[in-house]
Amino acid sequence: MQKLTVDEVCAELQVARSTFYDWRQKGRAPRCIRLPNGALRVRRDDLENWLTDCEDSF
Numbered sequence: 001m002q003k004l005t006v007d008e009v010c011a012e013l014q015v016a017r018s019t020f021y022d023w024r025q026k027g028r029a030p031r032c033i034r035l036p037n038g039a040l041r042v043r044r045d046d047l048e049n050w051l052t053d054c055e056d057s058f
Contacts, residue, residue, distance in 0.1 A: 003033065003041040
């Protein structure tokens with residue numbers, strides 16, 4: 001199971017780190033894992049599911 005860093009997620013989504021943390025503060029970011037050292041990781045599956053949930057359903 002691949003785990004992405006915040007920088008990798010931001011690069012893939014083409015957003016600034018500040019945007020990612022703003023989404024996180026508002027509860028709108030992909031689900032994160034906090035490691036014992038305080039670093040965040042995002043499972044690839046969680047990111048893909050989050051992107052699917054963000055799609056417009058027209």
